[in-house]
Amino acid sequence: MAASQIRLLTLVAILAAWELVARSGLLYQEVVPSLLKIAAAFVRMLFEKDTWRHFGVTAWEVGAGLAAGYLLGLAFGLAAGTRRFFGAAVAPYVDGVATAPKIVFLPIVMLLVGTGIGSKLALGALSAFFPVAINTAASVRQVDPVLVRVGRSFRLSRWQMATRIYVPALRPSLVTSLRLGFGLAVVGVLLAEIKLSNAGLGFLANEHYSNFRVADLYAVLVLIFVVAVGLNSLMSRFAERRNQRICS
Amino acid sequence: MLVVDNVTKRFATADGGVTALENLSLEVSKGRFVAVIGPSGCGKSTLFNIIGGLVEGYEGRVLIDGQPVDGVHRDVGMVFQEESTFPWLTTLENVAFPLDVAGVPKAERLERARALLRLVGLEGFESRYPAELSGGMRQRTAIARTLAFQPKLLLMDEPFGALDEQTRLLLGDQVLRIHRELQQTTLLITHSITEAVQLADEVVVMTYRPGCLKRLVRVDLPRPRDSAIVSSPEFGRLVAEVWSDLRAEASRGMQDIESHRKEEIS
Secondary structure: OOHHHHHHHHHHHHHHHHHHHHHHOOOOOOOOOOHHHHHHHHHHHHOOHHHHHHHHHHHHHHHHHHHHHHHHHHHHHHHHHHOHHHHHHHHHHHHHHHHOOHHHHHHHHHHHHOOOHHHHHHHHHHHHHHHHHHHHHHHHOOOOHHHHHHHHHOOOOHHHHHHHHHHHHOHHHHHHHHHHHHHHHHHHHHHHHHHOOOOOHHHHHHHHHHOOOHHHHHHHHHHHHHHHHHHHHHHHHHHHHHHHHHHO | OEEEEEEEEEEOOOOOOEEEEEEEEEEEOOOOEEEEEOOOOOOHHHHHHHHHOOOOOOEEEEEEOOEEOOOOOOOEEEEOOOOOOOOOOOHHHHHHHHHHHOOOOHHHHHHHHHHHHHHOOOOOOOOOOHHHOOHHHHHHHHHHHHHHOOOOEEEEEOOOOOOOHHHHHHHHHHHHHHHHHHOOEEEEEEOOHHHHHHHOOEEEEEOOOOEOEEEEEEOOOOOOOOHHHHHOHHHHHHHHHHHHHHHHHHHHHHHHHHHHHHHHHO
16 A cells, blocks of 8 residues: 555545544533634635635744744854864753754743744744754764865865765755754744733634634634645655656 | 975874875976885875874974975975765866865856866866766866865875776876876875876885885886877886885785784684
């Protein structure tokens, strides 16, 4: 059986189980609404102008936060990976902070940049930074040293060394970093929105929750889920295609 | 052109230190092809790295056209023992790489890279990736890429070490042809006696640790040469001559390594 078939069957089984539970009345029906109710809420949501405003806010926060966190993480990881002394000096701090949930920094971030979009963006960046930095530093140490010596033999500058040798040699790991960073940036941004905001999908979900519109809450979650899965598979497909061209 | 003057290099190790090279001197004049041969562990690769400017902290001097080498020298082009083509670039892009980073305009650098690929016999493979080529083709790509840098001295560290004997003989023909066309001053580091005699004007035989010059064998085989020369009596005589010098060093090296193993076991 192909992986795609198993994937489809899993989805069908989960949906069927959900529907069974919803109809059985075992759980409070308002908490586990029927799929039809969620589907209706989802379709209704797609036609509301407000939804797309919130979606745009979250997309911007995630996109800009990820971009900032990714670039900073990449630069930091390259530095930590190529310069052993610097890497050894900062590693314990990076590893330490990386394990902390970034939401604990939200109050500090809010004091620094205010409670608006900036704080969500900063939390997204902060969330994305650590996995990217750690993954990049680890991959840099795996780069074939002879390629670095080739670069030195052509007298590349530090900048050329980074952009012409390390970045292309790290390409598969750069895509992995992007996927890791993206996942955590979404989490960071949504958490921050749920905590304190007046716009974004996290805010919208929280509004539905507060007013006990459970089907609408699920509809928002489905939207987030679908977009995240779609972007992730797009990224991995891009990576696979490039790899095929080089490694066939 | 290249002068290595009294170079000594020591490495610190756990049990005191190893003298890799001791009072080594050699010269390569313009347009000549010199091969350095020695047993494993004689400091050949250390010599390569010192001339290439990748290793510092040695005694003595290395001069290129009278200028002391300090870091990687503009006029020295290196070809490494390991696979060193960039897997993310096509053959043509690989060869054009040093021209690209030097800011040569696109049309010009591609034209020059194409000419070099023709020179190393890889015409028609311009848009292939290294993974699609054989090991010998990849090393020729690496040689073409180094030549694109237009070095005055081509420095090669066992470029065909990973390949089989027959392929090496045939690639030797390509190297001879390149040398004939470009009159490229070349220093080849190798552990293959046939390769050294087949290609070089002079063979420098090194001693086992510490590496210093044991003997200099002049190869007076006529040029142009090709790999057919390996069957000539003159070739056989030269190989025997180099081996008679190398034999004592190689067995000393082998004994040394084996006694280290014995210590590790006991």
